[in-house]
Amino acid sequence: MANYEKDEAICLRAIDFSETSQVVTLLTRQNGIVALLAKGSRKMAKAGTFSFGAPIDQLARGEVVFILPRGTAELGTLTAWNLLDHLAAVRKSLPAFLAGQILCEVIIALLSPHEPHPELYDELIAGFSALAEAQSKRMFLSMAKSVLAATGYQPHLENCLICKTPVRPGVRAQFCPGSGGACCIGCPAQSKTLQVDGGVLLALARLPAPSVLLSSAASKPADAAALRAAAAVLMAAIEAATDRPLRTRWALDALFGKRRTV
Ligand SMILES: [Zn+2]
Structure with a gap:
């Protein structure tokens, strides 16, 4: 069974990947730097909302749930992103x-x-x-x-x-x-x-x-x-x-x- 990590993170880099997803590099509080596939983060669901509320921005801070990469894989999977703030000062x-x-x-x-x-x-x-x-x-x-x-x-x-x-x-x-x-x-x-x-x-x-x-x-x-x-x-x-x-x-x-x- 996959291990879900719950953490707080700041997004340091967000790259569009495919029509609907992003690859994000996060600095998490407890797990350090993690690179994750945010599947569907750019896709509008039928209800008019995005999978993660909105595409994830660089220098946004959020509560996250993710699965770390397995074996030789470089990317883990982001399963939840709850935006805390956009670090307005930046x-x-x-x-x-x-x-x-x-x-x-x-x-x-x-x-x-x-x-x-x-x-x-x-x-x-x-x-x-x-x-x-x-x-x-x-x-x-x-x-x-x-x-x-x-x-x-x-x-x-x-x-x-x-x-x-x-x-x-x-x-x-x-x-x-x-x-x-x-x-x-x-x-x-x-x-x-x-x-x-x-x-x-x-x-x-x-x-x-x-x-x-x-x-x-x-x-x-x-x-x-x-x-x-x-x-x-x-x-x-x-x-x-x-x-x-x-x-x-x-x-x-x-x-x-x-x-x-x-
Ligand atoms: Zn000297």
Whole structure:
């Protein structure tokens, strides 16, 4: 008999499949990333309703029931989807929408399928719900950093990886994506590096998790160039971890401006 899993989930990707169905990639709270066939999700039933209420949208949150894939099958089957909300904050402004697009790709790229991360799930829901707020760029960075940390790729930013000298604000440093950490300008970095001010690396190291960021008011408005540099560091860490370029890098440029050395 099939095992039905009941869970809560956020839809990270929805692809139309055949005339009537979708393939959805969900981040579930208890089962991690799952790819499911939502059979009939695009089909209007005779009563004028869809099988799941409506086709499933990216960045919608719902209660789900599904059957995990069996054997070598890649797709499980979605049997119920009860929409909880559409994470309205992500749809309120273009920056929030762009941030949501990048985060969906980052989460799918970094998390292994079926590996549960309930605490990360809660942090991401808190973050997605606040992406339209004043601190949206900081929140985006906090969410991306949380995904890196949960998957074991938390960058080491407070000391040089080679000589252990503390990183200092106002002193130029390098970030080495290949080794996942900071490095002084004078130390022999092994791979392609990003040059940034030490203050950016320290601010990123101290950036709290989304739920903490939500409850703390920013001490001062974030500097646009510093935010852009911090985003470049995190995205380089993500691309090094997944060993491929992000498809949504265009959105990063639109969100933070073109990458420059600062
Ligand atoms: Zn050093």
